[in-house]
Amino acid sequence: MSNPLERAQYLLAAHNQRQLPADVGYEVAFAGRSNAGKSTALNAICRQNALARVSKTPGRTQQLVFFGLPPHTDRFLVDLPGYGYAKVPKDLQAHWQAFIQDYFNTREALKGLVVVMDIRHPLKEYDLQMLGYAVENGLPAHALLTKADKLGRNAANQTLFAVRKELNALYADSVSVQVFSGESKVGVDEAVGVIRSWLEI
Template identity: 50%
Template sequence: MPQFPEAQFLLSAWQPGQFPPDDGREVAFVGRSNAGKSSALNAITGRKDLARTSKTPGRTQLINFFALNNGHRLADLPGYGYAKVPAEMQRHWRELLSRYVEKRTSLVGLVVVMDSRRGMTDFDRQMLIWSGERELPTRLLLTKSDKLSRSEAARTLKEVQAEAEGVATAQLFSAVTKIGVDQARGWVLGTLNA
C-alpha cells in the first residue's frame, strides 16, 4: 500500500525560473549520484516507480518535483559529485542546487542521502553548510546499510552523528531490506506537516 498514494510527477526544472510556484511546503532529497537517492525516495513513498532509478549514476539531471496533497511537494535534486559527468554539467548542478537550497522559501526540510560505506564527503558537508545557514531541518540517510556488518553500521552512524551534530540528524537506511524506512517516512511526513 503506497504511503503517499496521491504523489504524482509535477515537473522537471533545468533552471530556477522553471520551479513551481514557491508556496506550500517542500522536502527535498539530495545526495551523491551513486548513493541510492531515487531508491530511497521510492521506498519512503511506498512507490516502486515515483523516482526513476538507474544502474548508471548521475541520471537525475534536473530537479524533479512531485505533487502531494495540501500544497505539499517532494523534490528530487540532481546527484552530485559523479566523476564521469562533464565539468560544465557539474558546475550547472552546483549552481542549481545552491540557488534552490538557499532561496526556495517553500523548502522546509532536506534529506541528504549518503552511501553508508563511503562516509561523509565534501559534497555532503557542503549541503550541511547550506542547510545550517538556513536553519533547515535536515536528515542524513545512511543508505545501503544492509551491506555493512552490525558493528560497522553502528560505528558509521556514530561517526556521522558526531560530525553532523547540531545541524542534522542521521539514521541507517536500506531500500532493499527496509531498514529505517518507517523512521525516514515519519521524519518526512512530520516535516511536511509541522
C-alpha cells in the same frame, strides 16, 4: 497509520529557476552523491517501485524533479540532481551548483533536506557541501545512511555513531542521522516520520 507519501506522483522537472513551480506550501528536497541509493530511498519511503527512476548510470538525474502529494496541492518532494559524478561536464556542474545554491538561498517553500549517503562511504565532500547549504539557511537536515543491509548490524551502528559524532561537531545538533535500507526497509518508518513532520501532513 497511513502514509500520505504513498500518494506521491510525478509533477514536473525543472532545469532552471523559471521552470520551478510557484514558491508556496511545503517541500522537502532529497540530495545524494551519484550511486548513493537516492532513487531507491525515495521509492522505499513512498512505498512505490518506480516513482524515482533507479539508473545503472550514475548522475542520471539532471534536473530538479518535483513529486506532488495529493490531495494536498502545496506539498512536494523534490529530487535534486545526483552530484559528484566525474563524467558530467564542468560547465554543467557549474550550472547545477549555481542553480541548487540559489534554490537553497531563496526557496521559501523548502522546509527540510534529506541527504542520502552510502553507509560504507559517508560524509564525502559533496555530502558536507549540501548539509552546509541547509545549515547556512537555517533548514533542518536529515542524513540517511543507505545500503545498511550491506553491513552487519554492529558495523552499521558503529558507522552511525561515528557519523553522528562528526555531524554534531560540525553542525551542533542541527543535522539528524539514521541507518536506512531501501532493500530491507530498515529505517523507512523513521524517515517517513521526519519528512511528514517537515511537511506537516
